[in-house]
Amino acid sequence: xxxxxxxxxxxxxxxxxxxxxxxxxxxxxxxxxxxxxxxxxxxxxxxxxxxxxxxxxxxxxxxxxxxxxxxxxxxxxxxxxxxxxxxxxxxxxxxxxxxxxxxxxxxxxxxxxxxxxxxxxxxxxxxxxxxxxxxxxxxxxxxxxxxxxxxxxxxxxxxxxxxxxxxxxxxxxxxxxxxxxxxxxxxxxxxxxxxxxxxxxxxxxxxxxxxxxxxxxxxxxxxxxxxxxxxxxxxxxxxxxxxxxxxxxxxxxxxxxxxxxxxxxxxxxxxxxxxxxxxxxxxxxxxxxxxxxxxxxxxxxxxxxxxxxxxxxxxxxxxxxxxxxxxxxxxxxxxxxxxxxxxxxxxxxxxxxxxxxxxxxxxxxxxxxxxxxxxxxxxxxxxxxxxxxxxxxxxxxxxxxxxxxxxxxxxxxxxxxxxxxxxxxxxxxxxxxxxxxxxxxxxxxxxxxxxxxxxxxxxxxxxxxxxxxxxxxxxxxxxxxxxxxxxxxxxxxxxxxxxxxxxxxxxxxxxxxxxxxxxxxxxxxxxxxxxxxxxxxxxxxxxxxxxxxxxxxxxxxxxxxxxxxxxxxxxxxxxxxxxxxxxxxxxxxxxxxxxxxxxxxxxxxxxxxxxxxxxxxxxxxxxxxxxxxxxxxxxxxx
Numbered sequence: 235x236x237x238x239x240x241x242x243x244x245x246x247x248x249x250x251x252x253x254x255x256x257x258x259x260x261x262x263x264x265x266x267x268x269x270x271x272x273x274x275x276x277x278x279x280x281x282x283x284x285x286x287x288x289x290x291x292x293x294x295x296x297x298x299x300x301x302x303x304x305x306x307x308x309x310x311x312x313x314x315x316x317x318x319x320x321x322x323x324x325x326x327x328x329x330x331x332x333x334x335x336x337x338x339x340x341x342x343x344x345x346x347x348x349x350x351x352x353x354x355x356x357x358x359x360x361x362x363x364x365x366x367x368x369x370x371x372x373x374x375x376x377x378x379x380x381x382x383x384x385x386x387x388x389x390x391x392x393x394x395x396x397x398x399x400x401x402x403x404x405x406x407x408x409x410x411x412x413x414x415x416x417x418x419x420x421x422x423x424x425x426x427x428x429x430x431x432x433x434x435x436x437x438x439x440x441x442x443x444x445x446x447x448x449x450x451x452x453x454x455x456x457x458x459x460x461x462x463x464x465x466x467x468x469x470x471x472x473x474x475x476x477x478x479x480x481x482x483x484x485x486x487x488x489x490x491x492x493x494x495x496x497x498x499x500x501x502x503x504x505x506x507x508x509x510x511x512x513x514x515x516x517x518x519x520x521x522x523x524x525x526x527x528x529x530x531x532x533x534x535x536x537x538x539x540x541x542x543x544x545x546x547x548x549x550x551x552x553x554x555x556x557x558x559x560x561x562x563x564x565x566x567x568x569x570x571x572x573x574x575x576x577x578x579x580x581x582x583x584x585x586x587x588x589x590x591x592x593x594x595x596x597x598x599x600x601x602x603x604x605x606x607x608x609x610x611x612x613x614x615x616x617x618x619x620x621x622x623x624x625x626x627x628x629x630x631x632x633x634x635x636x637x638x639x640x641x642x643x644x645x646x647x648x649x650x651x652x653x654x655x656x657x658x659x660x661x662x663x664x665x666x667x668x669x670x671x672x673x674x675x676x677x678x679x680x681x682x683x684x685x686x687x688x689x690x691x692x693x694x695x696x697x698x699x700x701x702x703x704x705x706x707x708x709x710x711x712x713x714x715x716x717x718x719x720x721x722x723x724x725x726x727x728x729x730x731x732x733x734x735x736x737x738x739x740x741x742x743x744x745x746x747x748x749x750x751x752x753x754x755x756x757x758x759x760x761x762x763x764x765x766x767x768x769x770x771x772x773x774x775x776x777x778x779x780x781x782x783x784x785x786x787x788x789x790x791x792x793x794x795x796x797x798x799x800x801x802x803x804x805x806x807x808x809x810x811x812x813x814x815x816x817x818x819x820x821x822x823x824x825x826x827x828x829x830x831x832x833x834x835x836x837x838x839x840x841x842x843x844x845x846x847x848x849x850x851x852x853x854x855x856x857x858x859x860x861x862x863x864x865x866x867x868x869x870x871x872x
Contacts, residue, residue, distance in 0.1 A: 262321035277333035365550030366434030383416035392427030500535035526572025553605035554736035556768030606697035614689035627663035647719035668695035674727035746823035755781030776807030790871035
């Protein structure tokens with residue numbers, strides 16, 4: 235390979251007669267910095283650990299600026315959109331070359347990319363990207379088994395979307411000797427290119443954890459022993475009377491204590507008897523028995539507890555918003571320990587959170603640790619936990635009181651149920667919409683049945699599915715009835731707006747029906763509200779559906795508001811609508827307690843009752859205000 239300080243050599247089909255200024259390269263680097271760092275992170279050798287890869291990726295990109303004008307003939311001709319900027323194409327080439335040089339054996343240490351970077355530097359913290367799912371973990375492990383040029387070819391294909399001809403030119407210019415071999419090796423990795431855009435591979439959106447505090451403390455103690463002794467003596471002399479420091483009689487930080495040690499002992503795990511739920515007055519996670527074929531595997535349980543208390547650099551940690559990810563205060567309860575599709579899984583509960591630990595069965599390093607807050611969960615909210623995900627499907631571990639499980643397409647209320655098998659509380663796989671990309675046409679949910687009735691639960695990409703209800707917010711009902719299913723069907727895909735928010739439940743309320751002008755039929759208004767486990771972070775959507783429309787449309791959205799909820803069971807929203815003859819109208823609707831509606835701003839008009847329809851111009855902006863029967867004002871959702 236060439237040294238990074240040398241301009242890249244010409245490639246076939248290149249553009250001649252132009253130069254790349256340092257200013258051009260700097261502008262391209264700044265504009266596309268997140269993508270270039272992601273590219274470097276993916277191509278760098280994974281053996282150095284995620285934290286070191288993050289810093290190395292940033293360092294390589296920041297050192298990619300040329301030191302002088304560079305002929306554009308030195309830049310391979312490429313057909314992607316960004317390659318229209320010679321500055322970007324050149325900086326990308328330098329990043330690829332530097333990342334490949336960083337993976338060379340130690341005998342090549344004279345190369346600049348292998349030298350420790352002066353900047354950036356981080357002291358006292360470990361930085362690493364946010365954790366993805368099992369698919370991202372599998373892809374990362376697979377990429378770690380191929381050579382650097384093969385990784386570069388895979389990433390240029392998937393992340394940069396370059397055709398193979400352009401990939402060959404970039405690799406050749408980067409100094410790869412056998413480009414064909416690199417492409418053939420890249421072909422052995424499954425083409426899961428969409429996963430390369432995952433937060434798992436984003437070194438610009440980072441999580442922070444402390445470094446090894448015990449080791450750091452030991453090194454510091456050895457270096458500063460004399461100074462520490464003098465400081466202690468001086469402090470003792472200066473103490474007035476028998477005073478102590480602010481921590482009183484507390485032991486030093488990170489000292490051993492019985493409660494913390496008990497939480498790491500697999501022999502102290504709480505294992506509830508299988509029939510305890512039958513005589514208990516509670517229907518929550520505290521009465522779930524321990525299930526799975528590895529509940530007696532002390533080695534697995536010890537690893538799960540140790541990783542929970544001290545997740546290492548190779549552990550992918552994720553938690554729902556507002557969920558602490560620290561270790562348990564005491565011995566947690568074991569809910570499950572057994573084999574899943576490609577991993578060994580342990581599910582634990584500490585009274586506040588459910589934690590799932592997963593390690594690969596194929597012996598590779600790394601693990602995943604997921605947290606979900608479940609305080610106060612009971613009944614339907616404690617009926618299921620995600621066991622594993624694979625190939626777009628999800629399997630659940632269900633509560634011991636669940637007698638039946640089935641899959642239902644929420645967008646097709648008349649399609650009926652597809653029964654799922656239950657083997658020791660584990661469902662057979664069902665299609666999950668949580669990680670699906672592209673246009674939404676179906677939304678499959680889990681229906682569980684117990685002695686009190688049936689419930690609908692939706693996978694929103696988290697450890698615990700969200701409960702679905704329907705009806706007025708002051709008295710919502712389970713979404714399994716015929717009327718509730720008809721209410722949800724046109725708006726099922728709007729659940730995609732609630733993903734990864736720590737959602738506890740989602741309610742759909744059909745609050746108004748509105749006759750459309752120009753004999754357009756009758757439209758429906760629905761308000762959906764997602765409430766979270768942490769209390770804050772609720773999301774409200776106002777949605778509108780025209781006659782004959784397959785799906786509804788979101789017309790307004792608001793976060794952290796009381797509207798459409800039990801504390802304020804009222805809502806007002808509007809939309810610009812075009813009739814069949816081509817006339818534009820502002821349509822607005824409030825709930826049945828609305829006495830009048832008024833529009834101001836770009837559209838003016840008012841009317842008695844909870845509905846309003848006034849002519850408007852295309853693109854007009856209006857403010858809505860309603861008056862309730864008691865005289866209180868409500869404002870339209872924006």
